[in-house]
Amino acid sequence: MIPKPIEIETPALVIREEVVLKNIDRFQRHCDDNGLKLRPHVKTHKCVHFAKAQIAAGATGITCQKIGEAEVMVDGGIHDILIAYNILGDGKLGRLRSLAERTKALSGVADNDVVVDGLSRAFETASRPLLVLVECDTGGHRCGVQSPERAIALSRRISALPGIRFGGLMTYPAIGGQRDVLAFMTLAKAGIEECGIACPVVSSGGSPDMWHARSHGGTITEYRAGTYVFNDRSLVERATCAWEDCAGRIVATVVSVPSAGKAIIDAGSKILTTDLLGLDGFGHVVGHPHARIAGLNEEHGTILCGPDEGLEVGEQVNIVPNHICVVANMVDSAWLESGTGEISLLKIDARGKLS
Amino acid sequence: MIPKPIEIETPALVIREEVVLKNIDRFQRHCDDNGLKLRPHVKTHKCVHFAKAQIAAGATGITCQKIGEAEVMVDGGIHDILIAYNILGDGKLGRLRSLAERTKALSGVADNDVVVDGLSRAFETASRPLLVLVECDTGGHRCGVQSPERAIALSRRISALPGIRFGGLMTYPAIGGQRDVLAFMTLAKAGIEECGIACPVVSSGGSPDMWHARSHGGTITEYRAGTYVFNDRSLVERATCAWEDCAGRIVATVVSVPSAGKAIIDAGSKILTTDLLGLDGFGHVVGHPHARIAGLNEEHGTILCGPDEGLEVGEQVNIVPNHICVVANMVDSAWLESGTGEISLLKIDARGKLS
Numbered sequence: 001m002i003p004k005p006i007e008i009e010t011p012a013l014v015i016r017e018e019v020v021l022k023n024i025d026r027f028q029r030h031c032d033d034n035g036l037k038l039r040p041h042v043k044t045h046k047c048v049h050f051a052k053a054q055i056a057a058g059a060t061g062i063t064c065q066k067i068g069e070a071e072v073m074v075d076g077g078i079h080d081i082l083i084a085y086n087i088l089g090d091g092k093l094g095r096l097r098s099l100a101e102r103t104k105a106l107s108g109v110a111d112n113d114v115v116v117d118g119l120s121r122a123f124e125t126a127s128r129p130l131l132v133l134v135e136c137d138t139g140g141h142r143c144g145v146q147s148p149e150r151a152i153a154l155s156r157r158i159s160a161l162p163g164i165r166f167g168g169l170m171t172y173p174a175i176g177g178q179r180d181v182l183a184f185m186t187l188a189k190a191g192i193e194e195c196g197i198a199c200p201v202v203s204s205g206g207s208p209d210m211w212h213a214r215s216h217g218g219t220i221t222e223y224r225a226g227t228y229v230f231n232d233r234s235l236v237e238r239a240t241c242a243w244e245d246c247a248g249r250i251v252a253t254v255v256s257v258p259s260a261g262k263a264i265i266d267a268g269s270k271i272l273t274t275d276l277l278g279l280d281g282f283g284h285v286v287g288h289p290h291a292r293i294a295g296l297n298e299e300h301g302t303i304l305c306g307p308d309e310g311l312e313v314g315e316q317v318n319i320v321p322n323h324i325c326v327v328a329n330m331v332d333s334a335w336l337e338s339g340t341g342e343i344s345l346l347k348i349d350a351r352g353k354l355s
Numbered sequence: 356m357i358p359k360p361i362e363i364e365t366p367a368l369v370i371r372e373e374v375v376l377k378n379i380d381r382f383q384r385h386c387d388d389n390g391l392k393l394r395p396h397v398k399t400h401k402c403v404h405f406a407k408a409q410i411a412a413g414a415t416g417i418t419c420q421k422i423g424e425a426e427v428m429v430d431g432g433i434h435d436i437l438i439a440y441n442i443l444g445d446g447k448l449g450r451l452r453s454l455a456e457r458t459k460a461l462s463g464v465a466d467n468d469v470v471v472d473g474l475s476r477a478f479e480t481a482s483r484p485l486l487v488l489v490e491c492d493t494g495g496h497r498c499g500v501q502s503p504e505r506a507i508a509l510s511r512r513i514s515a516l517p518g519i520r521f522g523g524l525m526t527y528p529a530i531g532g533q534r535d536v537l538a539f540m541t542l543a544k545a546g547i548e549e550c551g552i553a554c555p556v557v558s559s560g561g562s563p564d565m566w567h568a569r570s571h572g573g574t575i576t577e578y579r580a581g582t583y584v585f586n587d588r589s590l591v592e593r594a595t596c597a598w599e600d601c602a603g604r605i606v607a608t609v610v611s612v613p614s615a616g617k618a619i620i621d622a623g624s625k626i627l628t629t630d631l632l633g634l635d636g637f638g639h640v641v642g643h644p645h646a647r648i649a650g651l652n653e654e655h656g657t658i659l660c661g662p663d664e665g666l667e668v669g670e671q672v673n674i675v676p677n678h679i680c681v682v683a684n685m686v687d688s689a690w691l692e693s694g695t696g697e698i699s700l701l702k703i704d705a706r707g708k709l710s
Contacts, residue, residue, distance in 0.1 A: 007444065007445060007446045009444065009446045009447055009710040010444070010710060011709055011710065012709070012710070043653060043654070065653070065654045066654065085610070085621075085654065086610040086611055086668075088608055088610060088668070088669050089362065089364065089365070089608065089669075090362060091362045091364045092364055111611050111613065112611060112612070112668050114668040114669050115610070115611075115668070137613055141613075141657075142613075142619060142652060142655050142657065143610065143611040143613060143619050143655065144611075144613060145613075146613060146614055253443055253444065255440070255441040255443060255470070255498065256441055256466050256467060256470075256498040256499075257467070258466065258492055258496075258497075258498060258499060258500075258501060259501055264497060264498050266440075266710075269628070269630065269681055270681060270684055270709065271709055273624070273628065273629065274628065274629045274630050274631070275624065275629050276629070297497060298398060298420070298680055298681060298684075299398070299420045299421065299440065300497050300498065302496075302497065313441075313443070313467050313469040313470065314443050314444075314469050325653055326624055326625060326653060329625055329653075330707065330709075331707065331709065332707050351707075352685065352686065352687050352706075354366055354367070354625065354626055354685075354686065355364040355365060355366065355367070355621075
């Protein structure tokens with residue numbers, strides 16, 4: 001008996017597993033070939049299933065941004081986790097300590113004294129010290145100490161306090177900023193080692209520049225990337241990947257063709273999000289190169305195209321999102337499509353784990 | 356014994372119930388005073404709790420955009436629902452019919468023949484016909500028939516088909532487009548009635564223009580508004596409400612002050628969303644009029660402000676979001692703050708109900 005095909009009710013996120021596995025494998029090989037450990041960021045897929053695939057392919061562990069994400073991953077059996085985020089507040093520090101007690105290797109970061117002191121207090125009576133990396137602003141202009149001197153000073157503070165141990169340096173670089181990373185990290189690492197403090201890890205990251213990731217003679221030890229697992233329109237536009245490397249697509253239905261050259265789809269900002277990442281339009285309509293997703297309301301997307309584009313009411317379209325990391329976070333579950341076309345539901349385990 | 360205060364782990368959505376109830380009551384009175392039935396759109400709050408408060412205040416029923424939202428509301432005891440969206444596909448039509456069977460008053464909309472014919476087929480053997488309103492594009496340029504003539508033609512098609520019954524006209528107008536609504540609806544309604552078809556409902560909507568909502572001598576019978584329940588920065592900027600009418604705030608923590616005049620908060624695009632709605636910056640920081648949320652990453656917000664603004668690591672800030680409807684959809688639950696300052700968790704029942 002042939003099973004009835006599953007009807008995908010739109011809008012929905014469909015993830016092609018073969019493409020995911022290819023993306024994981026290819027970048028793992030790049031890291032292996034360039035003397036880098038790979039610590040993928042799970043903020044893109046938020047699924048234990050894919051975190052395990054990354055570990056199985058050779059990743060050294062994973063990166064999380066939020067304790068809630070890490071809790072889900074530990075529950076799922078992942079035990080080497082960097083939480084690459086300043087943790088503050090009694091509630092979160094308590095959760096972090098509980099998590100450390102049931103994880104083989106948990107590490108955190110800090111870029112200021114308040115965070116360092118809080119981590120020390122929280123782990124003062126713990127059975128093992130928490131490894132803390134110093135976050136450095138190498139040009140990304142987000143968090144991070146502003147100079148190698150500040151990195152050295154903070155590493156000394158970490159080394160001097162109870163409950164925590166200096167674990168190394170990390171940065172989220174600007175796009176195109178690999179040279180700045182190297183300059184900053186070389187100085188900071190040398191200064192820290194001059195103080196007699198070991199600096200075992202220097203962690204860089206970012207999917208846009210991932211194919212340029214190098215260890216530079218051992219200065220950079222680790223690379224964190226998230227988006228590469230699925231890829232998206234922003235990475236295609238940056239020539240980091242090709243359309244066929246994009247594993248995640250939003251399937252939407254044309255619900256109205258109010259006038260010639262205009263189609264309304266049932267995917268709006270509550271699934272595609274309004275993230276533009278500098279691009280024109282809210283996604284790429286596969287197979288319709290002249291179609292432009294010109295506007296989004298919460299539950300409507302407006303596609304403008306030539307009248308000959310032939311979008312008809314009831315037709316399904318596939319959209320490669322501008323920014324897959326925020327899109328995957330909109331759905332409680334996605335459809336996982338196997339290489340032979342079968343689909344099954346996949347829970348987005350850490351969706352909405354905001355804190 | 357004084358109970359320990361609950362620590363809000365950030366980022367979090369906090370909703371002030373007193374403000375919500377005031378917002379609900381005030382607009383209900385406006386509708387009552389102006390001969391309009393109010394059918395609030397639940398896409399903003401997605402909570403049975405608030406839908407019931409709206410009904411209790413006098414609303415005639417509710418509006419949903421997705422069948423999934425309506426299913427949650429029916430499960431919660433709400434029984435008069437308009438699904439203001441073209442429904443297509445066997446799966447959804449089946450769900451719609453099941454829902455109609457356990458609802459007192461369910462109605463839908465259509466703006467084209469394909470949708471009308473699908474609804475008719477799905478309800479041909481139902482115990483009661485489905486009421487179908489014709490969606491009209493009165494200038495909002497989203498879905499909707501493009502002329503009163505097309506509205507008349509579609510109402511005739513609905514009236515002629517089995518399983519469905521013509522229920523009236525609906526529109527989502529352009530901001531400032533109330534006059535266009537009246538012109539379109541007057542012509543369409545007259546033409547439909549000339550065909551011997553009753554047109555009991557003419558439904559308009561939109562929070563931005565809600566204080567201008569009028570029945571115009573009975574031509575407009577019903578008004579749909581969603582955002583008014585919480586209000587947001589976009590409605591303050593349009594002078595539709597004041598800051599103190601904004602019931603929903605994101606509480607975030609300053610996690611880093613990497614340099615003078617710059618603070619990084621733990622609320623990024625995965626809670627605030629990148630919706631700008633034409634505004635500058637990604638939200639209003641309460642009590643910091645010179646602070647500007649200049650950029651968002653997924654889990655980081657960058658606040659730029661004068662160095663004297665005094666934002667310090669560990670400090671909590673309150674943010675009125677640009678667009679509360681998409682923000683409430685990012686969280687599985689919110690904190691509900693009572694008039695006396697107690698807080699309790701409130702599930703966002705229909706969060707992520709995308710189809």
